[in-house]
Amino acid sequence: MSKRYVGFIAILAAALLLYPPIVFSVIDKSYENDLKYGSPSVRIKTVESIGRSGNPEYVEMLLSYSKDAEIDVRVAIARSLLRLNAKEYTDRIIDLLDDASPEVCAELRKTLVGIGRTEVFKKKLTGHPNPDVRKQIAIIFGETKDPAAVDVLLKALKDTDFVRFAAVKSLGQVGDKSVSAPLTNALKDPLGEIRVQAAKALTNLKIYSSVPDILNLLVDLDSTVRGNTERVLDGFVSDDTVLYFVQAVMKDRRTPVRIYATRAIGLLGSKSVAVVLFEALKDKDPSVRQEAIKSLEKIIDGTMVFNLCLSLNEKDINVRNYAVKTLERLKDPRAVPFLIDRLKKEKDQELRTLIQDTIIGISDISIVDFLAKALYDKTLVVRITAVRAIEKLKPPEILTELSDLLSREKDIELKYAIISTVKAFNNKSALPGLHVSLRKEKNLEIKLEIINVLKELKDYSSIPVALESLKYGDETIRMESEYLLEQLADMQSIDFFLEAAGDQSIVVRGFAMKVLKKFPVAKVLPVVIAGLGDSDPFIRKDAVYILGVIADKSTIPELTRMLKDRDEDIRIETVSALANMGFPRDVLPYMEICLVDKSATVRLEAVKFIHENGDRAFVEGFSNALKKESEVTVKEEIIKGLQKMKDPAAIGALKRSLKDMEPSVRKSAASALGDIGDPVIIPDLKKVFYNDYSSEVRAETMVALAKLDVKDMIPEFMGKVSDVTDITISSVAKRSLDILLDESNTSYLIGCLQSEHRSIRNYSYSVLKRMPRTGELPVDGLFKLLKKARGEIRQQAMELIDSMIDNKLLPDFLDLLKTSDDPQLKQWAIKHLGEFKDESVVSQMSDAVRDRDENMRKEAVRALGKIGGRRAIEILQHVAEKDESPAVRYLAREMLKTKK
Incomplete structure (x- = not known):
């Protein structure tokens, strides 16, 4: 690149910086094609692109497509018109306000507000032929809150329904209170929606003086108007408007108005107007009264107790019910007198119960005097309630008065309440009144309740009245009184029962003696001895028992006289008492007399005592008694006594008993003869063994013969060892052989090892095994047995030889x-x-x-x-x-x- 060319580029760049190029406006023809043929999304993007271009030359194009079928396209056009500053096209944009879409109209209104040609809007509001357009213009004035538009909006109040509605709404939004009169007039508009909107506009403007007029809408014929009016008025409720609502509550004849006004006062929540709500509780309409209750619930407090008390006398039961429940919640005891007054008059049972519970719940110690007076009120329910309130408070100063009242009160329910209250006190100062009431009371259930309270208090002073209750005819009363007395009976209270033992009533004397049985001390002896002569056999029996437990030797003569009492149970108890005293030598002579008593039980107890404490001196008496006795158990006990004495002098009587019809007697006699040990009886015992049908008797005879060492019976007994028909005989045979067998019978036992009966072999083996040896065992027989025997017999012989190994057996x-x-x-x-x-x-x-x-x-x-x-x-x-x-x-x- 040449230096000349580089210099030219630099000069050109500097020129462009100093002199910017002139931009010529050019309409992009592709936009129109997109708007005409593009999809909705393409059309929207095209409109937005036009808006971003800022080129006003596109306004006409956009207006030509303002009726696009898609709402979103029309909304985009409205927004783009604002960006393109289409002020010159205001009239045409206004014409677009008849669009059916609210979204499009809203965007168009924003565009027009942005353009800001108010004068044009005013003219159009009154002069545009399309009412939909006029309506949208009226809305624009409300959205812009332009005070200059008030006049034209007022004129619009004479327009069509939709325009009037929009004008009313906009007047409320403008904020000019000078329009209150026209808006108030609009409350009477034929169209219900306009009436409601006028009320809303007045609310927005806070035209408080319009409250009475708006209240009129509460009785509007249109239910929608009535429903919306309440919500509108809710926004009007304030300290500034409260008087209007108060006046409506107090004076308005229309029920819906009074209902809402009452609710409005509640919404306000001001306690200063609570008195109005209490007045509303007297309203003739129940709905007003119910609304007053709801409103009061929001503001009620302790300062309104008096008003609530006055409301207790309202005719409406719901009002009275509310007053009672509220007083219960406030818990102010000052309301108790009013509640009691209402309780006297109230006829509704459920509410009466609620009043009672409320009185009890809110009472405190400050009104005890009032409650004490209420105890004597003529109205029963008042007295009952007072008692229950006292039960809760438990003031000690009133307990005595309350317990005294129990004996004077006649109503059963109240008596129950008093007793329950006294019980709750758990204070012994109530005892005198309870004792008086128990004596006077005729009702069974009440007496039982009083006794139950006395059980709780557990005081000795209750013993006399409890003893008196034993005389009452009802069994339940006697049982509960006995239970109470048993609780109170101890050594400290014994004097009460000593005195009661002399009472004229058998029941009292009998119970007193039962108590003395539990405390057998020397102090009670005089009373107990006197009881031996009582007409009642149970008392005499208890007296005998007590003397036996005390065991005073000096009372033996008194007791022995009772052995002649006509009552069998007493004689039995006397024998037992004498036996337990611990002086057998002094008692034995009297016991021997009892051997001939009519009662088998007496005889039996006497025999037992002599058996345990007597000696051979009583053999003759026992023998004679055995001859005459018919009762089996007594016979058996006599035989046991003779068996213990082991005197041959009794053999004759016992020998006779071997022939008694009763097997148990024969068995006892055989056992006794075996223990006495005189061989003279052996033949008789053998006869019994061979001839008696009872296996138990034969078994006992076997033992007796064994004790007499009758060895010739060994084979006989050994034979019984294998008796599989009678297990008793088999078992006793072994026991008898155990007594008879000794070392001298070794050879016999070795011979028995060869018995055909396994039970005999095993028994003989066991005897040989355990038999102590003082001499040599005859092993010759065992070795001979070894050579012949097999199996178990050989094994037993081998084990026996094993147990006696010594050098002498070497040759064998x-x-x-x-x-x-x-x-x-x-x-x-x-x-x-x-x-x-x-x-x-x-x-x-x-x-x-x-x-x-x-x-x-x-x-x-x-x-x-x-x-x-x-x-x-x-x-x-x-x-x-x-x-x-x-x-x-x-x-x-x-x-x-x-x-x-």
Whole structure:
């Protein structure tokens, strides 16, 4: 590149900077094609591009497409017209306001507001032929809030419906309060929507004086107007308008107006006008009253308690109900007198209950005096409520008065309430009144409730009145009174019961004696002794029991007289008492008298006592008694006594008893005769054993014969061991044999090992096993048995011999080894011969190590190891080298190791 060319470029660049190029406006023909043929999105983008170009020459093009079918395209055109500053086209843009789309109209209004030709708008509002356009222009004035447009908007109030509506709305938006009169007149417009809009406009302008006129719309014939009016008026509620609503509540004859005005006062939430709401509670219309209640709920507080109390007398039950519930919530005790006054008059049961609960709930200590007076009110429900309120507060100063009132009150329900309240106090100062009431009360349930309270208080002073209640005819009362007395009975209160033991009432005396049974101390003796002569058998019986427990020796004569009492239970108790006193020597003579008592139980107890404490001196008496006795249990007890005394003088009586019809008596007699041990009775016992049908009697006879050492019965008893038909006989036979058998019977027992009955064999084996030995056991028989026996018998014989091993048996084992062919016996014999460690048997062992039986050879090796000696070692060495069995060789080597 030449230097001249570079210089030219530099000059040209400088010229362009100093003198910018002139731009000539050129319309892009492609825009029109896009607007004509493009899709909606293309058309929108084209319009937006035109708007961004800022070229006013495109205005005409945009206006020509302002009726595009797509709303979004028309909206884009409206926006672009504003960017292109199409002021000269204002009239044509205004004409576009008849567009059916609200979105398009809204954008067009923004465009026109941006253009800002107010005078043109005014002319068009009154002169444009299209009412839709006039409507949109009226809206523009509202959106711009132009005060200069007020006059033309007022003129528009005479236009068509849509224009009037828009004009009214815009007048409210402009903010000029001078239009209040025309807007107020608009409240009477034939079109309901305009009437509502006029009300909204007045609200926006805060024309407070229009409230009465707007309230008229609450009774409009159009339900939509009425509904919208309430929402409009909600925006009017303030301290500035409250008087209008107050006046409406107080004076307006129209119910809907009063209803809303009442609600409006509630919305205001001002306590200063609460009195108006209380007046509204008296309104003739229930809906107004209900609205007043709702409004009061928003502002109610403790300063309005008096007004609420006055409302308690309103005719409307809902009002009264509200007043009571609100007073309950406020918890102001000053309302109690008013509530009680209402309680006297109220006829609705549910509300009466609510009033009662409220009185109880809000009462506090400040109104105790008032509650005390209410206890004497003529109205029952008032008295009941007062009592329940006192129950909650528990003021101690009123308790005595309350308990005294119980005896004077006649109503059952109130009595229950008083008792419940007294119980809640849990204070003993109420006791005098409760005692008086318990004595006077006729109602069963009330008496029971009083007794229950006395149980809670647990005071000794309640004992006398509780004792009196025992005389009451009802069983439940007596039971509960007894329970109360049992709670109170102790050593500190015993004097009450000592006195009661002398009461004329059997019931009282009887219970007193029961209490004294629990505290048997010397202090009660005089009263108890006196009780022995009481007409009531239960009292006499308890008295006897107490004397037995106290166990004062000086009272024995008094007690023994009771052995002649006509009542069987008393005689039984007397025997028991004498037995438990601990003076058997002093009591025994009297017990012997009882052996002839009519009562079997008395006789039985007497026999038991003599049995435990008597001696042989009573054998004759027992024997005579046994002859005459008919009761089985008594017979058995007499026999036990004779058995304990072990006096042969009793044999005659016992012998007779062996023939008694009752098996248990025969059994007892057999047992006793066995313990006495006189052989003279053996024949008789044998007869019983052989002839009695009772297995239990025969069994006991077996034991008796065993105790008498009748050895000739051993075979007989041994035979019974195998008796599978009678387990009792079989078992007792063993027990009897255990008594009879000794070392002298060893041979017999060895013989029994060969019995065909396994049970006999096993028993004989067990006896031989455990039998102590002072002499030598006849083993000849056992070794003979070994050679013949097999199985269990052989095993038992072997075990018996094992238990008596000594050197004297060496010949027997050698003989067994020589004569027996049985490997088991031979191995057993070799084992024992080894244990003798006698070298004289080595030759027999040398024969044994050559036996074919490997086990025999092993046993011989072990025996040689135990015997030792030179000859035994030589044999072991030979076996260790030459025996064909590795096991035998190994065992021989081990034995040799022990000999080194």
